[in-house]
Amino acid sequence: MATTPAPARVAEHILTAAAVREGLSPPELAEAMYAASRGTPLPSRVDRAVRQAVQAARTRDGAPTTHHEPPLMPLRVDAERALGRFFDARLRLTAHPTDPVTRRDFEDSLFTLCVLMGRPNAHAAVSDAVQYTELEA
Numbered sequence: 341m342a343t344t345p346a347p348a349r350v351a352e353h354i355l356t357a358a359a360v361r362e363g364l365s366p367p368e369l370a371e372a373m374y375a376a377s378r379g380t381p382l383p384s385r386v387d388r389a390v391r392q393a394v395q396a397a398r399t400r401d402g403a404p405t406t407h408h409e410p411p412l413m414p415l416r417v418d419a420e421r422a423l424g425r426f427f428d429a430r431l432r433l434t435a436h437p438t439d440p441v442t443r444r445d446f447e448d449s450l451f452t453l454c455v456l457m458g459r460p461n462a463h464a465a466v467s468d469a470v471q472y473t474e475l476e477a
Contacts (some may be wrong), residue, residue, distance in 0.1 A: 358393035362386060414456045416473060422456050423469045425449045 359369040362385050369386065376382045392427070413420075429446040436442045450462045456473070459465040 348443075354393045355390070357396065358389040359387070361393065362389040412458070413472065415474075419456060419469050420473045422449065422452050423466070423473055426453055426466065 355369055355373070356366050359366045364372075364386070371389075372382055372386050373390075381387075412442075413419075426446075426449040429442070429449040432442045433439075433446045450465070453463060453465040453469050454460065457465040457468045459468055
């Protein structure tokens with residue numbers, strides 16, 4: 341589910357469809373998803389229902405969807421600030437690799453870039469942020 345970019349409204353529809361498919365209430369499904377985020381494996385029927393609902397949302401009438409809305413881009417100054425925070429945290433982590441506070445700052449800066457750039461992984465987020473901030477205004 342986390343790898344499927346979707347607005348909150350669409351995500352709610354996907355999860356509701358999965359709950360209905362398995363005869364669960366949406367709160368029951370949400371509880372199972374929350375437990376899974378904390379390390380408890382999803383029951384196989386819930387996992388299957390979520391996968392099927394996500395796949396159905398990704399396709400229309402069995403054909404892959406081709407319409408993509410343009411991404412909502414952050415303010416350039418926000419991207420520059422987040423990128424600077426990331427590079428600063430990376431330098432501090434290189435200098436102090438065992439410091440848990442430095443590690444947490446580094447991970448927080450990566451998470452911020454992922455959210456800001458709308459990317460599911462750190463490498464893509466950093467790459468996109470660098471390209472975005474280097475564009476001429």
